[in-house]
Amino acid sequence: MPAEPLITDEHRAQLLANGHVRAADAQADLWPVVRLFTPDAHATWLLAALNPADGDTAWGLCDVGIGMPELGTIRLSDLAAIVGPDQLPVRRDLHFHAVRPMSEYLRLAQDNGSITD
Numbered sequence: 563m564p565a566e567p568l569i570t571d572e573h574r575a576q577l578l579a580n581g582h583v584r585a586a587d588a589q590a591d592l593w594p595v596v597r598l599f600t601p602d603a604h605a606t607w608l609l610a611a612l613n614p615a616d617g618d619t620a621w622g623l624c625d626v627g628i629g630m631p632e633l634g635t636i637r638l639s640d641l642a643a644i645v646g647p648d649q650l651p652v653r654r655d656l657h658f659h660a661v662r663p664m665s666e667y668l669r670l671a672q673d674n675g676s677i678t679d
Contacts, residue, residue: 566653566654566656567654568596568598568638568641568642568652568654569595569596569609569638569654573595573596574612574617576595577595577596577609577610577611577612577620578612578614578617580592580595580610580611580612581611581612581613581614581621582614583611584610584611584621585613585614591663591664591665592610592611592663592664593610593660593662593663593664594608594609594610594622594623594658594660594664594667595609595610595611595660596608596609596654596655596658597609597654597655597658597677598641598652598653598654598655599652599653599655600644600646600650600652600653601646601650601653602646602647602648602650603627603646603647604627604676605625605626605627605644605646605652606625606627606676606677607620607622607623607624607625607636607641607652608622608623608660608664608667608677609621609622610622610623610664612638613635618637618638618639619635619636619637619638620635620636620637620638620641621633621634621635622634622636622664623664623667623668623671623677624636625671625676625677627676629675629676630675631668631671631672631675631676631677632668633664633668661679
């Protein structure tokens with residue numbers, strides 16, 4: 563059985579639309595579109611935008627499990643290649659639904675040392 567894709571076509575469309583918004587206004591407070599995580603390594607990514615120029619570089623809140631979540635970029639192709647210590651790949655949270663803008667997720671993650679939802 564093939565693994566779920568990291569993002570769906572609908573996610574890609576929304577991430578690209580947000581990428582255009584971000585290109586026009588880098589300070590736009592976007593809402594996350596998708597949550598990705600490693601089931602065996604405490605890493606989480608809340609992605610809000612995709613660079614329309616390459617369609618691979620995502621922007622969002624990155625938490626690699628060391629207590630220092632921050633906004634940044636990561637390539638979807640790099641995420642697809644990551645496996646945790648038990649050889650489990652990055653997965654998409656099928657139940658994620660954003661409830662706040664990225665600025666609030668960032669503030670809460672920095673207060674807690676990790677993304678909590």
